[in-house]
Each structure stands twice: as structure tokens, then as C-alpha cells.
Amino acid sequence: MGVRRSELVGLFLGFLYLSVTPPSSARFVVEKNSLRVTSPDKIKGTYDSAIGNFGIPQYGGSMAGAVLYPKENQKGCKEFSEFSISFQSKPGALPTFVLVDRGDCFFALKVWNAQKAGASAVLVADNMEEALITMDSPEEDGSSAKYIENITIPSALIEKSFGETLKKAISGGDMVNVNLDWREAVPHPDDRVEYELWTNSNDECGVKCDMLMEFVKNFKGAAQILEKGSYTQFTPHYITWYCPQAFTLSKQCKSQCINHGRYCAPDPEQDFSTGFEGKDVVLENLRQLCVFRVANETNKPWIWWDYVTDFQIRCPMKEKKYNKECADGVIKSLGLDAKKIEKCMGDADADSENPVLKEEQNAQVGKGSRGDVTILPTLVVNNRQYRGKLEKGAVLKAICSGFEETTEPAVCLSGDVETNECLDNNGGCWHDKKANVTACKDTFRGRVCECPLVDGVQFKGDGYTTCEASGPGRCKINNGGCWNESRDGHLYSACLDFGNSKCQCPPGFKGDGIKTCEDIDECKEKKACQCPECSCKNTWGSYECTCSGDLLYIKDHDTCISKRAAETKSAWAAVWIILIGLAMIGLGSYLIYKYRLRRYMDSEIRAIMAQYMPLDSQAEIPNHMNEDRA
Structure with a gap:
């Protein structure tokens, strides 16, 4: 049954894909850069090459290098280290451009193997005589995810005949030097760049979805600076399909589409029996379009970047939060008008066209020099589809190459992009007006919502809707x-x-x-003042007890006693204190009297004894009787 279900899903997705535009009107435009051979003289000239849709093309610039064609592993499907081959250029020499043949493995794998061996760029020679095509990365492949996002060198596809010319010159011993030029890859007519991103809210589509979400998060800061300064005009777009008329009543079509099969998206899990459905993706795509429209009406179109990044963080499919309730929370945190957004989205069950999604389907069709948008994600700069890795620095280069010379903004002339997004509505993060505390932190890559540390007190929460002070000292911050x-x-x-x-x-x-904390009526609930003579009066946070008549309330014993008894007791206490005091004074006086009397008697006795028996310490007293006899 599992095989049959997957076959059914594949068949249905095939119908959806073929239904984008009629085959006769579909038009895919290959974005090219110029490849100029500078030596040898016999093959000098300029040739077309198709920019690979991975790696980092040098938009607005050029790169010179020497072409090498390996004698082994010529298709580049294996690691060159297995053949002891290195393309690392020597100091002072031109960078190495490796020429490999098409076939047997993914384009991206060929470039990855060459990059690991030291190549600075890769040229892939077609194996059939045909018009140039765009080399794309694999749709879904577990092993490819390990290297696609790490490819940093540019690559290009060249025609079979031109590839044979290069191989012949190299085998003949000639040094083949070429120059890859991306300076005209993006039109640059004036001082403002119009660019658009064809994206998808589905976060479970594999490697490309992961790369897209990472790009949106990283590029947000630079995009908002460019938009706030009116240097660019950005527009988000979302691809939708429609269900063929014969299938509109089928279970598959109803689960993947809205408005009776007019607007559809593939099932995120490619399994109609479980998880989220395609129509969930269509509704969120529509909501994100309306977020942009409502934000644009208030002259703040850059809020779209905040909504998309916050939705990715707060409402992922893996956590089963990919729904309207979670989206409404993000909308509220950013201060957007939810009612206007709902009105913009319209009725998904109506058997009629949705004006917003109808415009998206019309915009998907190529106009002028731009072809149909069939690859997700796709960046379009000045009506020219960007090719290469969706990476902040690479995309910024492509956008900056779209300005007329000498009109580039400062962000294009410096390596630093910085803005304080927390100054506007606290970046949509949690904040406490009373305590003047916010969870918004500004970084180079844009603001993040992270509960703060204030005066040694750590706040905890999700940073978007809640942050609570935690631990010792928390009561100092707004109680x-x-x-x-x-x-x-x-x-x-x-x-x-x-x-x-x-x-x-x-x-x-x-x-x-x-x-809330409400005052407790202790007189009723705590049964205070229970003695017969007591009277209770409730106060805010406490209570008061009084006694009737001339009675006095004793709180410790919850009782009333007579004031006279209290006064009598007090009087007797005073009398006893006086008596005890007088007794102590009398005793003290008696002791002093006895002490002084004793000293007086001792002095008299010593004087009498001294007359008859002089003490050793005294001089001898004269004998008056002998003096009279002489």
C-alpha cells in the first residue's frame, strides 16, 4: 500500500506541476555570464556559459583562471584525492578552473569534488549538442545535503562544441587562460534595484527549504536597511498550482487546494493520510502575502521579513504549530492589523477566484527578459533571475550589481551591515513598559527575541510574548x-x-x-476577637479589636479585663517599687554609716597607742618630764 500511495502522490504532483502554465506558453530563460578566452590566440574570443544554480557567482565582478582538464576522473563523480590529483594553484599563478564532462552524477557533486581538490571555478562541458541549460542542485537527496550548502566556488555549463575546443587546446600543450565575467549578468539601469523572492512557507521540503529559511534569517538585516533607505523595492511571491478540472472533486485535490481546486500546493510529507496538507501551505502562503500588503500600506514593507523569520521560529511543522493560532500570535506581536489581513485573505471555501493568488499565478509567467519561475526558491533582481547559492554575501553582491555605477548605497561599499531593529516597536519582542525592560537584542544578522539579564536578575520565557524575572533579587524588578x-x-x-x-x-x-490580592475580612474568616466583650473591626491587610465599656483588650490572650483592675494593679506595682527603692536606699545608708564609723574608731585607737608605743613609721615623741628636771 505504501508504494501505491507514493505513486498516487507522484502522479498528482505531476498533474499540479504540468498545470502551472500551458506547455506551449512555458518559457524558461537561462541566465548567462560571459566567458572570454584570452589565450591561446587560435581560440581567443567570447563565449556564452550558463550560471550554475549553486555555489557563489561573483555578480558585478570577474575572475581570471587557467583551465585544466584532468586525465582521470574526467566526469568528476569521484573525489580527485583518490587519483592523487590536486588543483591547488601555486603562489603567483592564476587560479585553477577545472573542466569536467557532464554525466553519471549530479552537477553539484562534480563541483564539490573539484572544490575539495583546490579548484577556484568549474566548467562543465555538455555531452550533447543543445541549447544551454541551468545546472540545478538535486531536489531531495540525503547525501547531497552534506555538500550543497558548502559549495562556495562558481560554476558554469558550456556547450559541447566549445568544450571539445578547450580539450583539444589543452591536450596540444597550450596554456588555456579564460576570464569569467558576471558584470553584465544583472541589468543596472538606475539608482534603485527592484528584486523579488519566490518562496514557500513549507518548512518540511528538505534541503532547499532549510537553505531558504537560513537565508531569510541571515539576509533580513541587510534587506531592511536597503528597504528603509528606499534603495530597493522588494516584493515576495509564492508559487501555487491549480488542480485539473477532472480532479477537483477528488480527495487529493480537496486536501491540497483551496477555492475549489484553483490554488494548490503539494502535500508537505507527500502522504495524504498524515500530517499537514497542501491547503495548509497555500493558506499560510496567502497569509504571508497579505502580511506584506498590509505592512506596505503603512509604508513598512520590511515587516514581512520579521513575520517570516518569527513564524519559522515559533510555528514549525515539526512541533505541530504550523497553524492560524500561532500565526495570529506573530501578527499581534508585530503590531499588524489582523482584521485587514483576514479581509485580504478572503474566503478559502468560495467557488471563485482569489484576487491575491490570481495575481501570483499571473506573475509567475515570464515577461520581457525574464522566463517563467519554475524553481523554488528563486531570486529575481531587476527582472533577471539570480543563479547561485542563496547566501547573504552572494545575494547582496547581486543586488548591489543592479545599481547604476556611482549610485550604490553605502552598504554596497562596506563589509558591514548593521541596524538597530529594537528601536522600532521593540522589534516585536516582549517588553515591560513599567520596568523599561525588553527582550529585543540587536545583532548583525537582525534582532533576536531573548529574555534579558537585568541588574543580576535573569528573565525566563519565550522572548516573544512572555519573560518573567527569576531567582534572587527578582522582586527588585517591577515586583x-x-x-x-x-x-x-x-x-x-x-x-x-x-x-x-x-x-x-x-x-x-x-x-x-x-x-489580584484581596483583603481578608479577619473578623469573619479568621474568627478573631471571640471573647464575649470583644468587638472586631476589619482594616486593609489586618484588623482591630476593642472591648466594650471600660474594659481593656489583651491581644495575646484574646480577652478583655477591667481598666480599674489594671489601674489597681498598676498602683500596687508602683507602691512596691517605691518601698523596694526606699529599702535599698536605707540599706545603702546604713552600710555607709557603719563603714565611716569603723574608720573613725580605727584612727582614734591608733592615736592613743602612738603616745605610749611609737610606731615604726613615726618619729619619737619628746619626753617633757626630763626637760623640766634640767
């Missing part, structure tokens, strides 16, 4: 987002720095602690 209120000089807060609960109403209050 930690908890309830707080002040009345009559009393301030109460529900914020707790520690413990499992972050917000808890303080004693005397009840509520969630975040938005």
Missing part, C-alpha cells in the same frame, strides 16, 4: 510581575524572592498573587 499596592502609607507586595511560589499574597490577603 517580579506580582501584585503590589499601597494605601495610607502601607505597602504590600505578593513577590517572594525564594521558595516554590513566585507570587503569593501576603498575610491578610487572598488571590492569585499576580493580578
